[in-house]
Amino acid sequence: MLYRAADPATLRVVPLDALTLVYHRASGITHIVDAPVPEILAILAEGPRNVAGLLGVLVERFDLADPDPAALAVRLDELVGAGLVERTCAI
C-alpha cells in the first residue's frame, strides 16, 4: 500500500508554534496538528511511499526517537480519514 499527500492545491499549511494549522480546502475543515504530521505531509507531497519507506525518511531527516511502523500506519489511516492523505495502488 502506497500513500501520497492530498493535492497541494487543496491544503493551506501554516506553522504557528509547537502546533501547525492545516486548512483543507476540499472539506473546509481546519486541522490543528502536532509533529510529525506536517513532516509526513511534506514527505508524501514529494511522491508516494509505503509505511516502511516513509518511516525510513522520517528517521533519516528528523532523528525519530522511537520508529514504530504500526503507530505510523495508524497515524496514516487517521490522515486518510481526514482527507489529508490518499491511499494509492502500488502498481
Added chain:
Amino acid sequence: MRHLTQLRIGPIGFRIGSHWRRPLAALDDLYRDYPAPHDGIADFNVHLFAARPWRRVLRPSVHIAGDFVIPDAAPLPLAQGLLAAEMGMNLQMALGLRRFLLLHASMVERNGRAVLMTGISGAGKSTLAALLMARGWRLMGDEFALIDCATGLAHAFPRLVSLKNEAVDVVAQALPGARFGPLLEGTPKGAIRHLVPDACAIAAMDVPAEPSLILFPRFGFEAAARPVLPSEAFVRLTQSSTNYVSLAERGFDALTRLVQSVPARAIDYPDAETAIAMVEALA
C-alpha cells in the same frame, strides 16, 4: 408588523418590527443618538411577535424571529421586550453575518490600538469594557468584535452594554452621569440593565482600529497573567466565533493573521479594580 424602527450600530443596520410599541419606544430612546442604516437599507430584520393574537394583550409574551431564527427559542415577557430586541439583533449577527469575522468579545481602543477581551459568560467582558470606557478608553463593543477579512482591522459594534447582576451597581458608581435603560429583573441571566455607550463611542463607531492585544480574562481568581501561544489563541478564538466555519478560507486567513500578528495574554483577576490595572499595564 405594526410598529417599526431602524438603527445602525457600527457597520450593521437593523430594521426591527414589533407587535407592541413598548420595546421599540425603549430602543428609540436608548439608541436616539445612533444613525439610520446606510441608504435606509437594513442588513438584518428582527421581528418581535406574539405567537397567538390574544397573547398580544393576555399575559403578553415576546417571541424573537427575523431573517435568521433559532427553533423553539423561549419567549420573554413584555416587560423584558427591550432585552428581546437586543437578543434578536445579536441573533441576526451571530447567525447571519458574513461581511466580517465575528468574535464574541468586548473591545476598547486607545490611540488607534484595539484591545479585544474574550471569554466565557461571566468572565467580565462587558463590565471591563464599561469600566475602561469610564477611564477614557473608546468603547468599541461589549459583545462582538468585527474583524475585516481583507485588512485585518477591527470594526466597532457599540450596541447597548449589557450589564448583569453585581456589575449593574459597579458600573453605575463608575459612570454616575451615564444613561441607563430600565432594570430588568428575573431574566434568564438574572438582573440586566443596559448602559448607553458614551458620545465618543457613538461618534467614532465608523472608525476601525488595529488590533494590538487579545486578552482572555477570568474573574474570581488570584491576579495572574500568562502569555497565550498563537495556537492556543487560535483554538480559543475559533470557539468564540459564530461564523468562522461559514467564512471558510476567508475566516482561516483572518484568524491566522490575527493570532500571528497580535500578542495574547490570559489574565485572572479577583476584582474589577485589579483587572483594570492589569489591562492598562499590558495595553
